[in-house]
Amino acid sequence: MLRVSIILFYFCLLTFNLEKALPELPEVETIKNDLEKVILNKKITAVIIHRSSVVKEPSLKKFKSLLLDSKFRKIIRRGKLLAFEIITAQKEIYFLSVHLRMTGQLVYGSDDPKSRVSFKLSNGFYLCYNDQRTLGELRLVKDIQALNVVKNMGPEPLSKDFRVNDFIKYISMRKAKIKPLLLDQKFVAGIGNIYAAEALFISKIDPARNACDLNEQEAKLLFKNIKSILKKAIKCRGSSFSDYRDGHGNKGTFSNNFYVYGRKGQACLVCKDFIQRIKLGGRGTYFCPGCQK
DNA sequence: CGGGGCTCCTGTGCGC
DNA sequence: TGCGCACAGGAGCCCC
Structure with missing residues (x-):
């Protein structure tokens, strides 16, 4: 009887909690804080793209070649957008912007076979971009402020700009x-x-x-x-x-x-x-x- | 401006 | 049992 109740209980949990949780400001802020501790100053030694459609700009070739041997310098969050400031092998500053949309994840650790894009780091670990529904977007740009999403974004609710x-x-x-x-x-x-x-x-x-x-x-x-x-x-x-x-x-x-x-x-x-x-x-x-x- | 509909995508659930 | 359709949603887009 008890076992049946437990099974029923979990069945109810499964049936009623189908709504998806989206990464919003607190989730993106948490990812930023976590990754800051582990990827800053690490070099990207390989870029593995399993699903090219998530890379929106520039071309795949350019995306790969610019990121290869670049170093993570800083992580910025604006709204739900994450941006990794990187310095390329040619000592140019670029921003890797990541919008997780519905099911995007950025996870540091071992390589994930279901990742859409994996960045191998100089310490042998990986930064994996996972995204079941592939609605998320990766972009590599020179000027993060020039991105339309950033230009049009309202005030940061936890900053002094929100009055x-x-x-x-x-x-x-x-x-x-x-x-x-x-x-x-x-x-x-x-x-x-x-x-x-x-x-x-x-x-x-x-x-x-x-x-x-x-x-x-x-x-x-x-x-x-x-x-x-x-x-x-x-x-x-x-x-x-x-x-x-x-x-x-x-x-x-x-x-x-x-x-x-x-x-x-x-x-x-x-x-x-x-x-x-x-x-x-x-x-x-x-x-x-x-x-x- | 406001609201509605469509698009992208994939796993799940439901009806037939 | 199994097929196919509807649905979920962030955000950009178009249209009225």
């Missing part, structure tokens, strides 16, 4: 629904489906409300909660719902703290109402109808 008065003002000017607006990287950088849902829950705001209909107190609260939830998630080394892994291939623990994300049909941890899942802007959106008004 409460600006946030209140811009929110009051937008008619779009607040949840899809939070996902817009031009509005604020680094927030994805998980943290948008969770920040709105803590702020008790209905994700379907028009941004301009939030009052000043609500906008202020949301601003504060965006910052606090991202900081908390970084402390937990990110959320691993399914695909996300840190720089060493390990899971993060923030998913244990979810109030609404992936909890459709389950009781709200605050008011016991049932968590609902609706579509907003084409994206699955979780919320508690009891708590969020």
